[in-house]
Amino acid sequence: MTTTDASPAATTARPSLRVARERFLSGRPLPQGVPEEVVAAWRRARFFGVPHDLEESVASPPLSGESTLLGAARPVLDRIVPALGVGGSLLVLTDERLRVLWTAGSVPGLGACTGLSEQEVGHNSAALALRTRSRAEVHGPEHFLDRWQDVSAVSVPVLGPENGHVLGTLTVASRLCTAGPPHPQAAFAEATVAAVETELRARAGQGERALLDAYVRAARGPDRAVAALDGRNRLVSDAAQRLLTPEVLGVLERAAAGARHRDVTGVVRLPDGAGCTARVTPVRLDGRTIGIVTALEPLDDPAPAAPVPPPPVTLTGSSVPWRHAVGRAAELMRSREPLLLTGERGTGKSALARELFGPDPVQVADAARDAGLDQALSAWRPDGLLLLRHAERLAQPGVAALNSLLDQHPDTRLLVTYTPGAPAGPCLQRLLDKLSARSVTLPPLRERTEDIRELLPVLTPRPAPGQPPLTWTLDALRALEAYPWPGNVTELAHVVRALAEHRRVTGPVRRAELPDAVREGPAARPLSPMEHAERAAILEALRRHGGNKARTAVALGIGRATLYRKLREYRR
Numbered sequence: 001m002t003t004t005d006a007s008p009a010a011t012t013a014r015p016s017l018r019v020a021r022e023r024f025l026s027g028r029p030l031p032q033g034v035p036e037e038v039v040a041a042w043r044r045a046r047f048f049g050v051p052h053d054l055e056e057s058v059a060s061p062p063l064s065g066e067s068t069l070l071g072a073a074r075p076v077l078d079r080i081v082p083a084l085g086v087g088g089s090l091l092v093l094t095d096e097r098l099r100v101l102w103t104a105g106s107v108p109g110l111g112a113c114t115g116l117s118e119q120e121v122g123h124n125s126a127a128l129a130l131r132t133r134s135r136a137e138v139h140g141p142e143h144f145l146d147r148w149q150d151v152s153a154v155s156v157p158v159l160g161p162e163n164g165h166v167l168g169t170l171t172v173a174s175r176l177c178t179a180g181p182p183h184p185q186a187a188f189a190e191a192t193v194a195a196v197e198t199e200l201r202a203r204a205g206q207g208e209r210a211l212l213d214a215y216v217r218a219a220r221g222p223d224r225a226v227a228a229l230d231g232r233n234r235l236v237s238d239a240a241q242r243l244l245t246p247e248v249l250g251v252l253e254r255a256a257a258g259a260r261h262r263d264v265t266g267v268v269r270l271p272d273g274a275g276c277t278a279r280v281t282p283v284r285l286d287g288r289t290i291g292i293v294t295a296l297e298p299l300d301d302p303a304p305a306a307p308v309p310p311p312p313v314t315l316t317g318s319s320v321p322w323r324h325a326v327g328r329a330a331e332l333m334r335s336r337e338p339l340l341l342t343g344e345r346g347t348g349k350s351a352l353a354r355e356l357f358g359p360d361p362v363q364v365a366d367a368a369r370d371a372g373l374d375q376a377l378s379a380w381r382p383d384g385l386l387l388l389r390h391a392e393r394l395a396q397p398g399v400a401a402l403n404s405l406l407d408q409h410p411d412t413r414l415l416v417t418y419t420p421g422a423p424a425g426p427c428l429q430r431l432l433d434k435l436s437a438r439s440v441t442l443p444p445l446r447e448r449t450e451d452i453r454e455l456l457p458v459l460t461p462r463p464a465p466g467q468p469p470l471t472w473t474l475d476a477l478r479a480l481e482a483y484p485w486p487g488n489v490t491e492l493a494h495v496v497r498a499l500a501e502h503r504r505v506t507g508p509v510r511r512a513e514l515p516d517a518v519r520e521g522p523a524a525r526p527l528s529p530m531e532h533a534e535r536a537a538i539l540e541a542l543r544r545h546g547g548n549k550a551r552t553a554v555a556l557g558i559g560r561a562t563l564y565r566k567l568r569e570y571r572r
Contacts (some may be wrong), residue, residue, distance in 0.1 A: 017141040018149070025052055038123075038142050040530050045122030045144040047534060049557060053146050054121065069093070069158060069167045070101045072199040077102060080192055089185060092116070092171040098126055107173055110151055116171070119537075121145055125155035126169040133157055133166060135190060137183050140176045150176045154183035156193040161201040170196070207290045208233060208369065214283040218293045225276075225298075228283065229256040230291030243296045246461040247271045248278070250501060252294055255280055259289045268294070271464055275299055315355060316458050317451035321443035329356060329440040338406065338414040340435035343442035346490030349417035352442065353387050356415065362387050371395035373402060384413070391418040391428070399427040406434060445485040445492065452480050455489065459496045470500050471508040479511050483518045512547060516540075538566060 020034045024042050045052075073093055081091070081104045090110055093102040098117040116126040122144030128136035139152045153173040157166045170193050172185045183189075207230065215228035215235040225239035229252055236244065244252075248270055255264050259282050268278045276296045283291040315326065332339050333356045341349040354362065363380055365373055368390040380386055388402070406412060416435060424432060445452070460470045472480075485491055495518065499509055511519055516539050538556065545551040553563040 021141045041118075041123035041142070042144055043530055044118055047530075048119045048122070048537065050118075050120070050122040050144060052122075052144055055147075067095065067101055068203075069095060069196075069200070072203050073102070073158075073170075073196045076192065076195045076199055077104065080188075080195075081105070088174060090171075090173040092126070092173065093168060094126055094171070095168045096130070096166055098130060098169065101168070107151065107175060110148070110173060116169075124148070124171075125153040126171045129155035129157045129169050129171075130166055133159075135186065137181050137186070139181070152177040152183055154186045154189050156189045158193055158196055158200075161197065161204050167200075207285055210285045211235065211283055211291050214281075214291075214293045218281075218295060225296035226293065227252060227296065228291060228293045229253060230283070231257050233291075240296050243276045243298060245274065247464065248274050248276070250461065250497075252278065252280075252292070255294075256292045259292050264292060316454050317448060318454065319443075319448035319451045322448045322451055325440055325442050326352065332438050332440065333357075333415075336411045336413055337438055338412055338416065338435055340416045340418060340432070340439035341442060342418045342420060342439060344444045344486075344488055345419050346488030347442040347444055348489050349419075349442055350387070350389050353389075353415045353417060357385055357387065360385055364389065367391055367393040367395075367398060371398050373398040377401055377405065386412065386414045388414065388416045391416050391431070392421055392424070394428060396425065396427050399425075399431055403427070403431055403434070406431075445488040449481045452492070453477060455492060456480075456496060459489075459493045461497060461500050463500075468506070470496070473508045473510050475511045476509050476514060479514055479519055534566065538563065 016031060017034070017038070020030050020039075021042070023030055024039070030039065070093065077091070077093065088105070088107070090103065090105045090107045092100060092113075094100055094116055097115075098120075099115050100113055113121060115121070116124050118124070118127045123138060124143060125136045125138040128138060135154065135156045137152070137154045140149055143149060143151065151173055152175070153171055155169045155171040158168045158170060159165070160167050170189055172183070172189045174183070174185065177183060211228050211230050211233060212235065215226060218224070218228070219226040219237050223239045224237060225243050226237045227240045227244065228235040231253065251268060251270055255268055258264060259280075263282070264280050265282060266280065268280050270276070270278055276298050278294045278296050280292050280294045282289045283293055317323070317326075329339065329341065329352065339356075341353060343349055362385045364387045365375075365377075365380075366389045367373070371393055372395050373388075394402070406414075418432065456472065457469070463469050480492075487494070495515060499513060503509070503513060505513075520539060538552070541552045541555050542549070545555060549563055550560055553560040556563065
């Protein structure tokens with residue numbers, strides 16, 4: 001029910017939709033012509049147990065703790081609040097779980113809420129915008145709640161600057177729009193979200209620059225072992241790379257995450273046998289701690305000899321698609337011509353590129369940080385090796401500069417990684433066409449599931465002294481191989497690392513320990529929107545009650561036999 005098209009409810013007369021809702025609530029047959037998506041939304045609200053006569057909720061104070069979204073949005077929202085007028089509109093900002101972070105303005109008869117999830121208040125524009133990742137409107141009787149029958153609302157999702165994930169939603173609510181969609185303040189909501197996303201990008205760039213500056217200051221001097229981390233980015237000197245083990249790196253990553261909430265200045269306790277000490281200094285921006293810089297010092301006594309390292313992840317796997325792709329890439333790298341590596345995110349394009357370059361020094365240009373390639377190309381030497389990551393993020397000036405460089409130096413030692421997605425512009429398409437004759441596509445993990453059992457020991461962190469290595473039950477391995485892995489090897493690595501670091505039981509990893517989505521696997525048949533909502537609610541309830549189906553059935557308000565039947569239906 002997004003506003004790119006007319007809302008289905010707009011084509012249905014308001015009185016008819018009100019009558020249809022009343023019949024739905026009383027259990028009577030619905031009239032003809034009621035939009036199916038509206039009926040499905042009402043059914044979800046009833047499934048979640050939302051009372052249609054829910055009273056006004058008492059507004060609660062903003063959520064405690066630091067909110068990146070609210071910090072970036074507040075300056076924008078404070079500037080635009082006067083444009084709301086007096087008593088005409090309500091502006092609501094939520095996080096990615098639809099918890100209300102901030103409100104302003106008012107609408108007669110419409111009180112503030114603490115949350116806008118469908119489980120709490122039924123169908124609404126914020127929940128619809130979060131699900132569709134696009135602007136959405138809900139008008140009058142499309143809502144499930146009685147108190148929203150004379151309200152029109154438009155919501156726009158707020159997307160993160162780094163990964164495009166939905167960080168929250170912005171909603172403008174007003175009295176019922178008799179003219180139907182588009183909502184008269186739809187453009188206002190979209191412009192506000194655009195301003196918030198611009199502020200988020202600016203703040204993300206400031207944090208990265210502050211981390212880089214702190215790293216450069218700390219790394220001055222010969223052979224200094226320094227690492228800078230903020231939970232998303234990691235800068236490591238060559239000397240630190242020789243000292244860092246997976247265990248030490250895990251400790252430092254946790255210290256970087258904890259630095260946002262407590263002081264971590266001083267020496268960090270490292271695992272036994274680490275072979276070094278780590279002194280941490282927080283990195284601050286505008287009075288907030290955004291990361292850490294750590295100086296590593298080797299111990300006087302030599303550390304115990306490390307076991308022979310496993311082969312690189314980029315070369316692990318014996319499946320035909322993977323060996324063919326790696327072999328083809330290695331063959332093309334033997335000549336002094338550019339090479340293009342394509343594939344989904346997380347398939348290992350950048351890691352394989354570094355393996356292909358070997359020990360030679362490589363200049364890395366990341367279009368996600370330098371879209372115009374101003375810094376990278378100004379420092380590039382014609383006889384040097386250049387790795388260009390995230391070519392899909394190149395701005396038009398960067399693409400033009402790279403096309404010009406290839407025209408002038410056709411034998412450039414260049415390796416480009418590209419993740420297909422949005423349609424490429426004409427300038428970028430020309431670059432891709434130029435490189436297409438020498439391109440290799442890395443297969444996604446779901447197309448080489450036989451490699452998962454080989455990848456697991458390579459991705460598993462080395463166990464602490466005296467601890468057994470991580471092993472897996474056959475049932476858990478089958479679940480890992482059945483899961484489609486949309487994040488590919490990167491997602492698998494995150495799952496393995498989390499299990500290795502946080503599990504509190506011994507013995508092989510069992511299926512029950514895997515994340516919900518991996519444990520349950522994809523549905524065996526296509527599900528309707530209603531079934532998707534039911535399945536998600538059931539899985540979440542099972543997780544909350546530790547897999548106990550009896551308690552889960554009671555919490556959902558259904559019989560145990562009904563719960564078993566629904567679980568069987570979703571596995572057919």
